[in-house]
Amino acid sequence: xxxxxxxxxxxxxxxxxxxxxxxxxxxxxxxxxxxxxxxxxxxxxxxxxxxxxxxxxxxxxxxxxxxxxxxxxxxxxxxxxxxxxxxxxxxxxxxxxxxxxxxxxxxxxxxxxxxxxxxxxxxxxxxxxxxxxxxxxx
Amino acid sequence: xxxxxxxxxxxxxxxxxxxxxxxxxxxxxxxxxxxxxxxxxxxxxxxxxxxxxxxxxxxxxxxxxxxxxxxxxxxxxxxxxxxxxxxxxxxxxxxxxxxxxxxxxxxxxxxxxxxxxxxxxxxxxxxxxxxxxxxxxxxxxxxxxxxxxxxxxxxxxxxxxxxxxxxxxxxxxxxxxxxxxxxxxxxxxxxxxxxxxxxxxxxxxxxxxxxxxxxxxxxxxxxxxxxxxxxxxxxxxxxxxxxxxxxxxxxxxxxxxxxxxxxxxxxxxxxxxxxxxxxxxxxxxxxxxxxxxxxxxxxxxxxxxxxxxxxxxxxxxxxxxxxxxxxxxxxxxxxxxxxxxxxxxxxxxxxxxxxxxxxxxxxxxxxxxxxxxxxxxxxxxxxxxxxxxxxxxxxxxxxxxxxxxxxxxxxxxxxxxxxxxxxxxxxxxxxxxxxxxxxxxxxxxxxxxxxxxxxxxxxxxxxxxxxxxxxxxxxxxxxxxxxxxxxxxxxxxxxxxxxxxxxxxxxxxxxxxxxxxxxxxxxxxxxxxxxxxxxxxxxxxxxxxxxxxxxxxxxxxxxxxxxxxxxxxxxxxxxxxxxxxxxxxxxxxxxxxxxxxxxxxxxxxxxxxxxxxxxxxxxxxxxxxxxxxxxxxxxxxxxxxxxxxxxxxxxxxxxxx
Amino acid sequence: xxxxxxxxxxxxxxxxxxxxxxxxxxxxxxxxxxxxxxxxxxxxxxxxxxxxxxxxxxxxxxxxxxxxxxxxxxxxxxxxxxxxxxxxxxxxxxxxxxxxxxxxxxxxxxxxxxxxxxxxxxxxxxxxxxxxxxxxxxxxxxxxxxxxxxxxxxxxxxxxxxxxxxxxxxxxxxxx
Numbered sequence: 001x002x003x004x005x006x007x008x009x010x011x012x013x014x015x016x017x018x019x020x021x022x023x024x025x026x027x028x029x030x031x032x033x034x035x036x037x038x039x040x041x042x043x044x045x046x047x048x049x050x051x052x053x054x055x056x057x058x059x060x061x062x063x064x065x066x067x068x069x070x071x072x073x074x075x076x077x078x079x080x081x082x083x084x085x086x087x088x089x090x091x092x093x094x095x096x097x098x099x100x101x102x103x104x105x106x107x108x109x110x111x112x113x114x115x116x117x118x119x120x121x122x123x124x125x126x127x128x129x130x131x132x133x134x135x136x137x138x
Numbered sequence: 139x140x141x142x143x144x145x146x147x148x149x150x151x152x153x154x155x156x157x158x159x160x161x162x163x164x165x166x167x168x169x170x171x172x173x174x175x176x177x178x179x180x181x182x183x184x185x186x187x188x189x190x191x192x193x194x195x196x197x198x199x200x201x202x203x204x205x206x207x208x209x210x211x212x213x214x215x216x217x218x219x220x221x222x223x224x225x226x227x228x229x230x231x232x233x234x235x236x237x238x239x240x241x242x243x244x245x246x247x248x249x250x251x252x253x254x255x256x257x258x259x260x261x262x263x264x265x266x267x268x269x270x271x272x273x274x275x276x277x278x279x280x281x282x283x284x285x286x287x288x289x290x291x292x293x294x295x296x297x298x299x300x301x302x303x304x305x306x307x308x309x310x311x312x313x314x315x316x317x318x319x320x321x322x323x324x325x326x327x328x329x330x331x332x333x334x335x336x337x338x339x340x341x342x343x344x345x346x347x348x349x350x351x352x353x354x355x356x357x358x359x360x361x362x363x364x365x366x367x368x369x370x371x372x373x374x375x376x377x378x379x380x381x382x383x384x385x386x387x388x389x390x391x392x393x394x395x396x397x398x399x400x401x402x403x404x405x406x407x408x409x410x411x412x413x414x415x416x417x418x419x420x421x422x423x424x425x426x427x428x429x430x431x432x433x434x435x436x437x438x439x440x441x442x443x444x445x446x447x448x449x450x451x452x453x454x455x456x457x458x459x460x461x462x463x464x465x466x467x468x469x470x471x472x473x474x475x476x477x478x479x480x481x482x483x484x485x486x487x488x489x490x491x492x493x494x495x496x497x498x499x500x501x502x503x504x505x506x507x508x509x510x511x512x513x514x515x516x517x518x519x520x521x522x523x524x525x526x527x528x529x530x531x532x533x534x535x536x537x538x539x540x541x542x543x544x545x546x547x548x549x550x551x552x553x554x555x556x557x558x559x560x561x562x563x564x565x566x567x568x569x570x571x572x573x574x575x576x577x578x579x580x581x582x583x584x585x586x587x588x589x590x591x592x593x594x595x596x597x598x599x600x601x602x603x604x605x606x607x608x609x610x611x612x613x614x615x616x617x618x619x620x621x622x623x624x625x626x627x628x629x630x631x632x633x634x635x636x637x638x639x640x641x642x643x644x645x646x647x648x649x650x651x652x653x654x655x656x657x658x659x660x661x662x663x664x665x666x667x668x669x670x671x672x673x674x675x676x677x678x679x680x681x682x683x684x685x686x687x688x689x690x691x692x693x694x695x696x697x698x699x700x701x702x703x704x705x706x707x708x709x710x711x712x713x714x715x716x717x718x719x720x721x722x723x724x725x726x727x728x729x730x731x732x733x734x735x736x737x738x739x740x741x742x743x744x745x746x747x748x749x750x751x752x753x754x755x756x757x758x759x760x761x762x763x764x765x766x767x768x769x770x771x772x773x774x775x776x777x778x779x780x781x782x783x784x785x786x787x788x789x790x791x792x793x794x795x
Numbered sequence: 796x797x798x799x800x801x802x803x804x805x806x807x808x809x810x811x812x813x814x815x816x817x818x819x820x821x822x823x824x825x826x827x828x829x830x831x832x833x834x835x836x837x838x839x840x841x842x843x844x845x846x847x848x849x850x851x852x853x854x855x856x857x858x859x860x861x862x863x864x865x866x867x868x869x870x871x872x873x874x875x876x877x878x879x880x881x882x883x884x885x886x887x888x889x890x891x892x893x894x895x896x897x898x899x900x901x902x903x904x905x906x907x908x909x910x911x912x913x914x915x916x917x918x919x920x921x922x923x924x925x926x927x928x929x930x931x932x933x934x935x936x937x938x939x940x941x942x943x944x945x946x947x948x949x950x951x952x953x954x955x956x957x958x959x960x961x962x963x964x965x966x967x968x969x970x971x
Contacts, residue, residue, distance in 0.1 A: 024737035024745040026656040046522045048824060048929035052380055052438050054524070057373045059717070059737075061894065062929060065920050090927035092827040097524025104518045108509045112502040112531045116538075119494040124482070127490065131481050415802060422806070435816035449817045457810050464803035471799045508809075511816045520824055 023064055027071045034074050041080065042067055044097045045087060054097060141206050141285040144194030151187035151242075152275040154180050158245075159268030162261035166333070174261040178249045181264050184271065185242040192239045195284055196226050204295050207288035208232060214297040214713050216684035224308040225298040230432060230448075231284035233311060237428070238274050240312070240319045241267065248323060248348070255344060262330035263323070270322050273455040281448050297684065297713035306366035314359030314386060318424040320352025321389060324396065325421035325463075328414045332466045337410050337474045342403040345417070347772045349400060353393045354768040360386050361761035372719030372734040374654065374749040376757060379528040381438040384507045385427030388500050392420045395496035397768075402489045406551060407477025412493065414467060422460040423500070429456055435511060481553035488546030495539040502531055529649075540595045540642075543635065544602035548609070566605055570597035585650040592646025596639035603635040627774040634767025641760025647753035654749040659690075660742050668750035670731065671695040675703075677744065685709040687720070690735045690744065694724065706735040706746075730754050826927050826946045833860075833935065833943050834925040841892050841900055841914035848889075848915045854941035857967045858887035859960075861911070862923065862933045864895040865903040870932045873950035874907050880956055881910040886964070890914030893923050893931055936960065938967045 029035035039056065045066065047058040055063045055070070066087070073083050087095045099105045158180035165173025195208075199222045204210040212228045227233040245267045252260050278284075301307075327345035331337055363386065368376040377383065396416040403413045430436055433449025480486035506523045513521055548562055574594030582589045607624070614620035655667050665672045673693040680687045687709040694701045704722030711718060722733040729752045736745030828834070837849040853860065861877065863870045880886055890911035892900045897916060904914075917923055926935065929948075936945040945963055947955070 023739075025739060026658050026745050044524070044526050046524065052378075052524075057371070057375070057378075062920075065924060069924060089827060090924060091929065092824060092927075093519060093521045094824045095522070097522050098526035098530075099521050099523055104513055105509075105521070108505065108523065108527070109531070111505050112498065112535055115498045115501050116495075116535060119498050120491070123487075123490050123494050127480070127482050127487055130476060131479055411799075419802075429813070433813075433817060435813060435819075435821060437821040446817050449813075453810065453813055453817070460806055461803065461810070464806055468799040468803055508812065508816075511812060511819075514819055515812055515815045 023061075024059070027067075029074075037080060038071060038074050041070055041074075041083060045070070045084075046095045046097050048091060048095065140194055141198060141203070141287065144191045144198075145283060145285040147187045147191040147194070148275060148279060151184050151191065151238075152272065152279065154184035154187060155268045155271040155275055157268075158184055159265045159272060162268075163265035163333070166258040166261045166265070169258075171257065174257050177261045177264040181242070181245045181249050181268065184268070185246040188235075188239050188242045192226075192235055195232060195235060196223060198285075199223065199226055202295070204293075205287055205289075205291045206284075207286045208284045210288055210292050210295045212298050213295040214684060215294055216713070217295075217298055217303070218683050220308065221298055221303050224302070227311045228298045228302050228307075231278070231282045233315075234274070234278050234282050235284055236312065237315055237319060238271065238278065240315045241271055241274065241322060243316075244320055244323050245271070248326070252344070259330055259334065259341070259344075262333050263326040266326040266329045266333075267322055270325075270459065273459065277448075277451050277455065281445070281451050294713075297711065300685070300709070300711040300714060300716050300718045301370065303684075303711075304366065304370050306362060306370065310359060310362040310366055313355055313362060317352055317354075317356025317359045317393075318386070318389060318427065320348070320355055321393060321417075321420040321424050323348040323352065324417045328417035329463055329466065332414060332463070332470045335470060335473075337414065337470065339403050339407045339410065339477070342400050342410075342413060346397070346400050346404060347777045349393070349397055349417070350768050350772045353390070353397055354765045354772070356386070356390050356393060357761055357765045357768065360390055361758045361765075365758050368754070369721050369723055372721050372747075374652070374721075374732050374734070374747075374751060376648070376754065379506070379525045381436045381507050382431055384503050385423075385430045388503050388507075389420050389423040389427060391496045391500040391503070392416055392423055395493040395500075396420050397771075398489050398492045398496075402486060403477075406480070406486060408480070408486055409490065409493070410474050410477065411467075411471040412490075414471070416493065416497075418460065418463045418467065422456070422463075425452070425456045425459065428452055430507070436507065478552070480551070483549065483554045483556055483559070485546060485549045485551045485554075488542050488549055491542045492539070492546065495535065495542070499532065499535050499539075502535060503528070506531075537595075540599060543638075544598045547602050547606045547631070547635070562605070562609075563602070566601045567598065570594050570601055573597055582651065589646055589650050592642055592650075596642045596646075599639040599642070600636050603632050603639075607632060625774055625776070627771040627776075630767045630769070630771030630774070632767070633770060634764045637760045637763025637765075637767055639760070640756050640763055644753045644756025644758075644760055648751055648757065652749060652751045652754075654747060656736070656745065656747050658739055658743045659746045660744070665746075665748070667748050669696060670701065670750070672733070672748060674746070680707065682709070684713060685711045685718075688735065688738075688744075690722070690733070690746065692722065692733055692746075694731055702731070704731065704733045706733045708735045708737070708744075725755060727755060728753060823948060824929065826943070828927055828935075828943045829946060831943060833937050833941050834922075836915065836917075836922040836925065838915040838917055838922060841890070841897065841904075841916045844897075844916070848913055850941065852913075853887075853889055853937065855939060856887050857939055857964055858889060858937050859964075860889045860891055860926075860935045860937065862891045862893050862926070862928050862931055862935075863914075864893045864931050865899040866895065867931045869950045871907070873932050873952075874910075876951055876953055876956060877910040878908045879953075884961065884964075886910075888912060891922060891926070892916050893928060894918065894920040934960075936963060936967070938970060 027038070029038065042055040045055045047053050047055050047060055047063040047066075049060045049062050050058045055067050070083055073086065084096060093099065099108060101109050157176055161173040161180075162177035165171070165176070198206050198209050199213055200219060202209070202213065202215050202222070208229070208231050212225045212232070213222050217225065225232070227236040245264060248260070248263060248267070252263075255263070324345050327341050327348070331341035363383065364376045367378065368374065396413065399409050399413045399416050402409050429449065429452040431438070433452060434446065435449060506528055509523050510521055513519060544566070545559070545563070549559060571594055574590050574597050577593050578586050578590035607621075610624055611617050611620040653668050655665070657665055659665065659674045661674055661677055663674050671694070673695060674690060675693055676691045678689055678691070680689045687707040689705055689707045692704045692706070694704060702724040704724060706722035707720040709718045709720060710716070719734050724731040729750060732749035732751060734747045736747060738744055833850055835850050837847050840846050840848050877888065881888055888911055890913070892914045894917065900914070900916075915922070932950050934947040934951060935943050938944050944967060945960070947960065951960065
């Protein structure tokens, strides 16, 4: 029940934040490199108020504010690291769609390749074993 | 009154499902033919009652019966009738009813098209599907009754979520569910085989066309979902790695492994346990998808309104079905005799690698999807795993799959000679590399390496596949006659693999070479973008049945000639006061031009997003080809005995491969 | 038989994980600011654009900073709870009026009562960003040193106030 209540409240919160008007003012860069970095960054930062959308994909006012913030930081020559650090300090790792590699995420990043190695090795051992058991019958 | 009838009909359906599962399974165990003979009629009656219930819900939507809470929450008098119809599956309760309806459609199809199956086997299949049906009917009756009344009766409904008011969403859910739920047939066959205890390979042959059909539906369903997201969400994206998408993608990955593994089990009597496990896994993932989407454990763009009691219920169902099957598996599997032997270099090996790589791919998607949950469970905070992660890890896992695919189609069963194989492949590899690199260098200025990798991969798949056809006919005198004799499933494989290649080209080029701009425009403005000129001719107010919109009309001009006129709308759906973007798209074989109207700015300007997306259609074209390939395989003669016998007499000089 | 039990083991592990997952709210994002010094700000007060309020004016006592806005429906739910709480407990409650129109906010306080000692006026939401605000209302609990000790997301109801926030405040007031 508690979670249900919270969900309703959150729905309210999310609805109400949509109330203020979006400002979809395009941003302009003179530096091609900065422009690329901007679009890449807003693709990889999560919009917190939305269900599961990046800043680039969201119309929520907070997403627009954060896009603006990122725009300003890029213009003032901040590095990608400085920008993501700025956001993580305020909102936590949750904002990063590309989780940083650390003690908590090594399994996430290397897991797939671990699966791959284990799976292929097991398969090869299995094949070798079954082909040695008997000679190939035709 | 009629709503109560719909509800009561569900209760009757539950009663039928209970008969459909208990008696036939008991009968099969005891050898009681009377019990077993109840399977077919009970399944058909269950279908009848579920259909009545579904029909009543449709009717209630069409006549705007807002005394039913579900109708009131998801419809409105202003909603066009076609969306009132599709609103039936617009939210949790109705879509669950659709789920059950589709399950009973698959069950009834099994009762009609399985005359070749022994009675005891068919009883078990239908019985197992009845068990699944019981679970979901109970779920529906206890937690998600779509016929619940509301009082006081609202004057008008709260409207269907505007995102779902779209032609794509009329057909996407039913087709996707046909795929999801279709794996229950493969599951039924696998459990029937486990219950019977004799894991011979006949079950594999019988279940192949069913599994293929489910896979075809799932392929089309996912492609439709991707296409819908592309034009409806207004951001030009076609895959977001959202948990809901992953929930449909995981069964597809295992389904793909399953149809390959079934072929090996059927033809060579190998991987029997493995195939059973894949069949259980495919269905388990369908259930898992249902759980993830409806329980609210994971945040997603398109999650249903969530309720943890529902989550607990589905989790319990999942635990009973999958846990039970895996226990049964652990008992039965050890006694399975292994079939034909094969050497390391053989088609069997590559089919096994196929399974394994798809399994790893599925585990990767699963890991990424539930990793935030794991971290939270261990009290290590909260993190997000999104598209950048999946793109980074998924591609390297697909790479060996593509290499092995090319090797696999040209390798003989049992064993092959490496030097001979190499000789065949050397030229194909060189050709793929040469053409791929040339195309990459000539046509693309940036991201050349990734583009080349994708194109070479696609060429490698297509050339090896086509070459496998050539191998079959090269020593024949009459090539055309030889081609006619080759089985449909072989052509099916060919088409599906080429579809995969087409898909790879689409994904590679779209991801590497799409460009977009975000601009401020007012009437009369012209923007130069991607060698086109975009001229905003007009902005006008438009009203629809249940929305108000501003429409932008933009001429797209290249070399002074008009290419197309795009129309994009910014709609506000009046009831929910929700904004929606209708993109203006000029679709083409080699590129899409895509325009999305943003928000009004000052000075009568609007923000406008323009996209140039090369080869994006190829993604869905590839999916269609894969589905056609699957269909060809379903239509293979070996699944239709009677016809096969006739044909054998006429073609007695050539063996069916 | 052991290796045939492997799939079952994995499945059981997943099930346990999901049972745990059902008890969590996926939309709740813990704040990284907990146990950190509250971010600095200097903003005009809501009632008087000429005078400023800064974080230094708030530091020194155990205090609550409540982020609110007149356009926020959930804040309306919370507002009566805050009004009562101030009467009952003598709280040190500050407001952060977030991305609002000044006139609307003032009318809101006039109509519904003003529980705040002072509201800072964050017109563009910059301070909101510094505090990691992602959904209004949110409430921060600061200790005497100005360290954020607790953050509540969403409207505070009566029960949460009595069971969670008030005991915490009492505890923090004991600290030196």
